[in-house]
Every structure is written in C-alpha cells, then in structure tokens.
Amino acid sequence: MVRNQTNKVAMRTQKAVSDAFLALIRERAYAQISVTDICRRADIVRKTFYNNFQSKDDVVHYLIHDIFCEMESRVDFAHTSVRQILLFAFRFVLDNREALLLFYHRGLLRFAHKIIAAYIAQEHILARLEQEAVDARAYKYIAAQISAVLISVIETWIESDFQEPIEFMAELTEALMYRPDSGRG
Structure with a gap:
C-alpha cells in the first residue's frame, strides 16, 4: 500500500x-x-x-493504520505513561464502538495484531522493561505477546458488552502486559 x-x-x-x-x-x-x-x-x-x-x-491494514494515526495525533506516546495510553486506547474503543463491533463480528480484529505489535516495538512501551534483564532479541516476541494480550482483552470486553469501566480495563491490561500473574486477585 x-x-x-x-x-x-x-x-x-x-x-x-x-x-x-x-x-x-x-x-x-x-x-x-x-x-x-x-x-x-x-x-x-x-x-x-x-x-x-x-x-x-x-485495505483492512490501511483502515487500522488510519485508526492508529488518529490515536497518535491525540497522544504523545513517547511522553505518556503506559496506563494513560491504555486509558486513551480503551476510551477510543468505547468511542468507536460501532466500527469495532463491526470489525469484531466480521473477524477483522486479527489484522490489528501485527500493527499493534509494530507500534509497541517502535514506541516507548518496551522501554518500561528492565533493559539489563531482557535480551534485545526478545523485544519482537515481547511486542507480539503484549499485542496479543491487548487484542484478547479488547475482544473479551466487546463480548461482555463493555461492562467493565475503562479504568479497570486499563489497570488489568497493564498488569497482564507487565505482570501476567497479577490478575489473580
């Protein structure tokens, strides 16, 4: 494209x-x-x-990329905390609920996975990891895992008809991204 x-x-x-x-x-x-x-x-x-x-x-990648461009125009990813980015992302999902429901029901959210992983890899989100503790070769895999978590959480939130508040979703997703065992309650 x-x-x-x-x-x-x-x-x-x-x-x-x-x-x-x-x-x-x-x-x-x-x-x-x-x-x-x-x-x-x-x-x-x-x-x-x-x-x-x-x-x-x-064309689907183009549409998803446009969504990310719109988000980037509203949020300075480099100078915003992961929690704030997630709050913005979940608010964005809720505000664009109709389009996302359509993409979900048509099975198109799968296209977002690689695009999200690419954004995670190139933005500051991976900088939150302890640099000495992580082999640089692992970054692309970590980005893929974080992307998969985010997509799965959004899909589950859609399936539950957006019942949980945005703040809960952002906190849970951040915990799953950085501390996978912390969602145990």
Whole structure:
C-alpha cells in the first residue's frame, strides 16, 4: 500500500476504496468481498485499486493504520505513561464502538495484531522493561505477546458488552502486559 501519500488524487482514491470496503463489510462477510466488488463500489478500475493497494487485506491494514494515526495525533506516546495510553486506547474503543463491533463480528480484529505489535516495538512501551534483564532479541516476541494480550482483552470486553469501566480495563491490561500473574486477585 502506498503510505504517506501527498498526491491528492491517490489520497482520494484510497479514501474511496476504504469507504467502499466499509460499506461492503456492513453488508456481507469478509470472504464474500472481492477486489472487483470494492472497485465497483468505489467506482474505480482494478488498475487504480492495485496502484494503491496490494489486496483487500491491504485495505483492512490501511483502515487500522488510519485508526492508529488518529490515536497518535491525540497522544504523545513517547511522553505518556503506559496506563494513560491504555486509558486513551480503551476510551477510543468505547468511542468507536460501532466500527469495532463491526470489525469484531466480521473477524477483522486479527489484522490489528501485527500493527499493534509494530507500534509497541517502535514506541516507548518496551522501554518500561528492565533493559539489563531482557535480551534485545526478545523485544519482537515481547511486542507480539503484549499485542496479543491487548487484542484478547479488547475482544473479551466487546463480548461482555463493555461492562467493565475503562479504568479497570486499563489497570488489568497493564498488569497482564507487565505482570501476567497479577490478575489473580
């Protein structure tokens, strides 16, 4: 996918494709959506689609990446505590509940795992680990584990109809991320 686009035509095309995909995913399952369907809905030809995206999976990654860009524009990850980031993330999930429920019910949250792991690996969250106690080769695995915890907690929160307060979710997730045995009560 073409990122950090400054070409206004390409940006409009990417927006049209992502809007078309979102409209289609409201109507049918992910497996039932083809690139041709997306092109028809976006009123573009396949060549234009492939100039901007490699596949329909790439469109989902684009949408998830946009969510993270929106979050990054609101939070300075480098100078914010993990708890504050998690509070913001759970508030963001609640504020965007409709879209996340759609992604959840269509099985698309799985696409967020690698993107979240990449953000964790490149942001300051891993800096919270005791540097001398952790082999640098382990960072990518730790980021993957933290991402899996976050996605699992969000999915379970969705399944429980967002019953627990944001503060509880942030505290629990932080404990599971950094002290996995602390959720025992």
